[in-house]
Amino acid sequence: MLIGYLGVQPEDHCNRFKGRGYIIPMTRKLLMHVGPVTIDYDVLVAGLRGDVGFTSQEFIDVMSFSLKFLRKLVGADESYQPFIIPGSGTAAMEGVVSTLRRGDKVLVVSNGVFGDRWKALLNRYPVAVDVLKANPGDYVKPEEVEKAVEDEKYTMVTMTHVETSTGVREPVGEVAKRIRDKVELIVVDGVSSVGAEVVKMKDYQVDVYLTASQKALGIPPGAGLLVLSERAVSRLSDESVAGYFLNLKNWLDVMRNLEVSKGSYFATLPVHLVFMMAKAFELIEREGLENRIKRHERVAQGIRTGLESMGVDIVAKRPEAYSNTVTGVLLKKANPADVLKEVVTEGVELAPGVHPALAGKYFRIGHMGWVTPNDAIATLAVLERVLKRLGEPINLGEGVRAAQLSFS
């Protein structure tokens, strides 16, 4: 059942291609999604272990290495505390609640669906929440955030570095600089940025940077990752409004012990995933973080140049809002659901649009993890064929040509 696993029924598959006079055996697929992303083979097989206990020295060592490497990924030094917890990006977000006390006030800077998630999450706790919202495709300006924290006293400001629902990047360093002295805690959701965008946690004086395994780090889903400043760690107390499992106070000693190669337990860690994580971190170290960020930037630029030359519009409104990891593509005529269905039959999987204000108008291309210029070219080539077939007014061949030129 090779075809079924792509989500395409064999019947469908054959019918689709009969009319075109050829059949593509769907044994391989290019995953240009917003996470989980394609996993490097060496990363995948690193988790194929049948004999590792959570107290084994091997596991303790990969945890120690991964915790130390996590600091480097966000530009933090030894004074910052890394956490690797079971779960996902949302688990890491909820872990942030560990730093809040009853009655604290939080300002959420939201550029879309994942910014809004902070409000939905924080509303479950006895804290007050205000939201500063950007129009779809844009980001909240640093001066607006500055004004908001001058007008009102907030304990915490949350930002989303790259808003995955629109592919928009917030200038988090600039915002942090403007508000640093006016709030206690600055939190950045780096789920779609860490490993692909410049992240300078220490320079920006950010208190919490968080991410998830399945995005630009190119690891399967299953872990939430956080790095906390000393100030954030000092707020992990019994006064916190957090629950039990995601209360970082319960994980603090475990992380500290594991980092110095001492076995420790609060709840079971995703042991096999951490082996994959350590392999991915080893590959990132070999590539060099700067090179990796540059590669993401080049691929993202190639994709956007290709799309623009093809004649389609991008959701992010201005070049300053473009991200290295996600591009939203607006359609004039074609239905995005049809585009997603068609591209899969040509061997490429893309992501649906999820911003409610743009429902039915766009889809997303994820370009993160182990993505290459070849992946960008293949994606653009398939998109050109599919969009043409679906009646979207595009310049066939121009997208691929522009991307080729940008990579040459």
Ligand SMILES: Cc1ncc(COP(=O)(O)O)c(C=O)c1O
């Ligand atoms: C920016 C951002 N934050 C948070 C999340 C939530 O992460 P998860 O789905 O891993 O819980 C996502 C997921 O795509 C995201 O893109």
